[in-house]
Amino acid sequence: MTIMLMISWLLLALGLMFFLAGSIGLLRFPDSFSRLHAVTKADTLGLGLLVLGLSLQSSWREGLLMALIWLIVMASGAVSCQLLARFSDEQPSESATQQED
């Protein structure tokens, strides 16, 4: 039991690391497209680890629901990454016109 708990906490910590990495990436990466990667990928992975860690501590029904949530977030991360990138790509002058400050 304690081993399960330890593994769970380990997974949670790992997940948190990915979340923080995503945020730091959003802050530090030089251009929009690499920032896009940082957010959509690192967070998805972080959420996956978090879900895994949490489901070790909960009932199978909750675990299933969390897995479904992760699946949705994963798919949406992939799709919105594509959409946002394409949108941004469609207007090369965008960064110039939308630069407000």
Next chain:
Amino acid sequence: MLSFYLYLGTAVLLVGIGGLGLWRGPELLRRILALNVIGAGIFMLMVTLAYRPVMQGEPADSVLHALVLTGLVVAVSATAFALALLGRLLTRAD
């Protein structure tokens, strides 16, 4: 206890911030957003009030939750109406 006052204070400050935005504008869209921020502050005040029984280990005040839910719907409807009028005003202006 401390959290209760923290959220209460935040609620009032949100009302204040919304009021500031409403006054300052300058765009109408921002004024509409400001009204929503005021609304959010008021709803937060109500939900924090509903949280009082929880501190005594009882379930939260569900009447207040229901009132806030009603208020949310009303706020969203009003916002949508205002934005529709604003949209028309802007398309007509050119």
Next chain:
Amino acid sequence: MSVVALILLFSMLLGIWRVLKGPALLDRLLTIQLFGSTGVAILLVLSKVFALPALLDVALLLAILAAAAPAALVQRLRQQKQRSRQRTSL
């Protein structure tokens, strides 16, 4: 367990800097994305902390909407672009 939620929230706090700074619209939309996924994570953790399974439903809803939002927003913003293009050509 609430430490986990705290750290997640902190990572959101970092993200705000990017909305404020921009510079491109893309960066701002990205932050919404970040708020969506981190928000889902926080809700999952809170549901554990407070033993409120209903918060899982909230997380599910937020996840679905965060998935739907970019599709709608991008479509709307393309209209804006098209509109201003029309106007400059007139």
Next chain:
Amino acid sequence: MFPALLLVTLPLSAALLMLLWPRFARSLHVTVALLSVPLAGYFLQQILLHGEQQWLLGGWSPLLAIRWQADSLSALLLLLSALLHLLVSGYALAVQARDRLPAAFWPLSSLLLASLQALWLARDLFNWYVCLELLGMVAVALVTLSGDKALKPALNYLLFSLFASLCYLLGVALLYAGYGALDLPLLAGQLEANRLNAMALLLITLGLMLKAACWPLHIWLPAAHAAAPAAVSALLSALVVKGPLFILYLVWTELAPQAFWLPASYLFALAALGALLFGGIAALRTPYGKSLVAYSTVAQLGYATLALAFVLRFNLPEFVAALWLFVLAHALAKAASFLAMGELQQTLGSKQVSALKGASQTMPLAMFAFAVAGGSLIGLPPSGGFLAKWALLLGLWQSQQYFWLLVLAVATLLAAAYVFRVVVLAFDRAEPTAPDFAPQRLPQYLALLPALAVWAMALFSMPLLTLLKQEL
């Protein structure tokens, strides 16, 4: 239960059916308008016979349920709304082809009636919030009926109205924080005079005064009421601003602790003073006909506010009677003057006051209606306006408020000035403005009807006074 319930649900469900089958909108609307009046009359009679009635909706215990309560004042207001609604429906029917009134007018004005009736009946602080929001949104939707030119005032109106509702809601939330109840009769007499309640009542008052367009919070009103179609402005000025006033009256007389009454009375008296003077002056100076009538609403609301201030200060039944007599007389007179002014403007083809030149010759009926209604606004005997003013004067005399007698005299002169400004112009028959088309008679008669009714109020002065004096 049934008459009260039907008064609310009949227009409500009719509006839904109208939206579903727009083809039958007009006939449904007229049917409901016709049915509502005898129903409201019957209801008033019942209340007078059996005394006040109340229902807890859903049949739950008092704290949990929303309370409906009908006393003679509510019943009177129910009847007034039904009557004016019928009148305006008739007017709208008569002019709809000419003015190209959008089809949405019918369901919207039915919904306006429903929300007003719901407001008069409710005695629940949160339910009032929903009613106020509903009333505000119907009013704005009605203003937008006149098309793109009304957009800006409509949006302004909506934003002010939303802000006002939020103030009100915040006040209600603070009251709930202290007492955990929303029901007015249950809260009555419970409130202590502490900082929290002072803040709550201040917020509620601020919100309601904004919605009731009490000076200096009236800035949204003239533009919005002037931009709306004539039928709509009549409804808005006559009825919609009275809703929040009704709540304000109940909140202060029933809810507020006595210790707050004196400072509140100063606040209201100040607002009344501003309204009476500045509203009158603005009405005198505006170049547009409908703005003149709208500013006159601001000024006339000053009387009601003044009466409320003195109700709180001296607690005399005369002031209560004066307050509600003003509301009744103003509703009738304002409906008449807006309809007449709308008719004049539409036919003469200009919004300017100066276009009314020679109108006594070209459109004698509408001009007569305006002048008769104006007589009540000034307070000429024996009109309803005079009755109200007389009650106010009596009260002021009894409580020895000689300064306010002077204010009343000045306000009366101002009212006379802005009414005569129009009338004198209308009798200048040298070069009358030619009408764009032959004036229609029916709408002019319909405008005359409430103007005559307000003078007929004097005939019923005794029963009205006894009915209203019981209120306190």
Next chain:
Amino acid sequence: MALLLFDLVLCALLLLLAGAAMLSRSLTQAVTLFIAFGVMMALAWARLKAPDLALAEAAIGAGLTGALCFTALVRYAKQPAYPQPALWRPLTFIGLVTALLLASLSQIPLQPSSAIPALVQQHLPQSGVSHPVTAVLLNFRAWDTLLELLVLLLALLGARQAPGDLPRYRGWSLSISWSRLLSPLLLLVSGYLLWRGAAAPGGAFQAGALLASGLVILRLNQQLSWLSWRHFWVRMLVLGGLLAFVLAGAVSLLLQDLGAVWLSWPQSIAGAVILIVESFATLAIAVTLTLLVVGEPKPEVADA
């Protein structure tokens, strides 16, 4: 301790987002910040143990308000250069008012004196549902809810008076197929929320708002062209919630004896009545919100 820190950071975030949204130079930024603010509000509701509100706020804040505000933003095609308004005068005044409010808040009793929560618990078995918030909304204070549906309808009626025209463009195939993939899921989840509403957080509004978001993305991606006020059945859907409510009130008034009052459901059928009313209300809310956000369909313009 960690929870208190969590509260602190959450409140700071909320204030920061709201303040930045109000004071930011550009409108696009303000709208983005406001959407982020909506997500944070949902978290705050979750923290304050109001899952019903968290659901509603997630559906509104993350979904609909975003779409609505961006629709308005689209119309500000080129941002007019407003002079930056003065800050100090409003700030002083508002600061004063806020300070007064804060001062009055200290008198809020920590132990609520209200008997309402106990009454709700006591009458819950007779209400027909076991979730207290649903019981309050659809039974104890059903009249509020009916009027609230009317407010929503009015927003639509008012907005229809001011139609704004936006050109529509065909979406990318990715976004179209994504919306097709997502919509059955949305339908499923909103049905689930509606059904859960009787016993757990959820209910008509949350389900309706979620369904609306689904309809909105479908509509923005050029589907559901039948969804227009002109069609009788769409109108029926929009008005259905209110009609069902009024009819239910009338029928239960007739079923009971003469002493009965408006909107009191007979106890034996209360659960069924509430479920029926809620189902129609969900559809009505969904379609109304969709029409509010996307307006009437217009002939499609080819992608430029």
